[in-house]
Amino acid sequence: MDGLSSNLRRRPLQVAVAGLLFEVGFDNAEKMAHETLIEMTQSIICQVGLSARSYCELSGRTEPVIGDVIIALVNMGLPLDSIETHAKRSGRTVLPAPVPSTQPKQLSILQAGVKQSHPSHIPIHLPQFPDPHAYIRTPTHKQPVTEYEAIREKSASQKRDTERALTRFVAKTSDTHSLFLTEDTIFPLVACKPHMPPYLKALLPSDQVFEFEDEFSIPSCPTRGGPGPSRKARSDAEGEDDENLEELKENTEEGKGGETDSIDNPYLRPVKQPRKKKPKT
């Protein structure tokens, strides 16, 4: 049935009035008309109650009697004699009792252990404490090992494992060189990749290795001059390592943030190469 009110006390009235209408012969009813009749019914019941109580108190009683009800009905103008006929009418509808919609609470909870009793400041009518297993604590981390020997050993083994893993990885991904005639897969050796000429690297020492920046093709910014990368190589050749660091960093930063030249950030300004004479070699 749609249109049942959310007020639970009103629903049986709604259903009862609908049943009465059905008995009379109506198949449908307008919602407004139905509501009007419900309001009327409620008002009648309340009014009869009020009047009957007043009459009962008027005669000095506290509990109403049938006579009070009769006078109240007469006072309201409801005819008395037809009530009996109405009661004995055929085809009266009796409403079924509403089914309880909520399931009864399942009380078969297993109790493990004895619950704590309430401390004195908590009143008794409040719910009890949970079972003692609710208070079990498990730490989420272990205390770190602080023994010197153990730590030393762990770091050594970790280093060893890392090296081994890395070498095996490189051996698997890049070329391997086998010392024997057959392919050696158990103990792979990483193949050596000689540079040409082999002595060049020895003659050009570099403090730090910036291989990625060398390969990284920095897009030429409009504000910067073209000879940026070549200058970099030259400064490499001169072995000025600190300048290397700064310039390279500046270059990379500029490469990425070349559009923000409008901000006058000294670190983002284009590189101004010092006027240097080319070394006469």
Place this chain on the structure above:
Amino acid sequence: MNSSNMNIGDGNHHALDASPISTNNELGLSGAGDGRTAGQPLSDFLQQLEDYIPTIPDAVTAFHLQSAGFETSDPRIIRLVSLAAQKFVSDVANDALQHCKTRGASQISKTSKGKDRRYTLTMEDLTPALAEYGITVKKPHYFV
């Protein structure tokens, strides 16, 4: 809004006018001319009410009566009150049905089987039916 007094001039929703009360009082008085026997058949009827269950459930009637201050331990009185209310409602509904039938009979009912067997209770039928009882119902067509 519903358990307030249904006295005269209560408002636009439903108000029992004075006129039917006066006429019915006469009736009641004339009934009381049979002396105190006006209530007599009813009190006899009360005895039969023990097994009878009215359409309006006991608990509902008891709740509304309690909200008015009427508390009793006798379920038969509660059933009597619910019967009286039922009776009133079904009287009004009957009158509305007559209105509906007269309205339906005047219209051409060739399309429907019989005589418009599906009766719908509308406000148009209910309003004059209630007006005969002295209850004026004026509902707005729309709510602003």
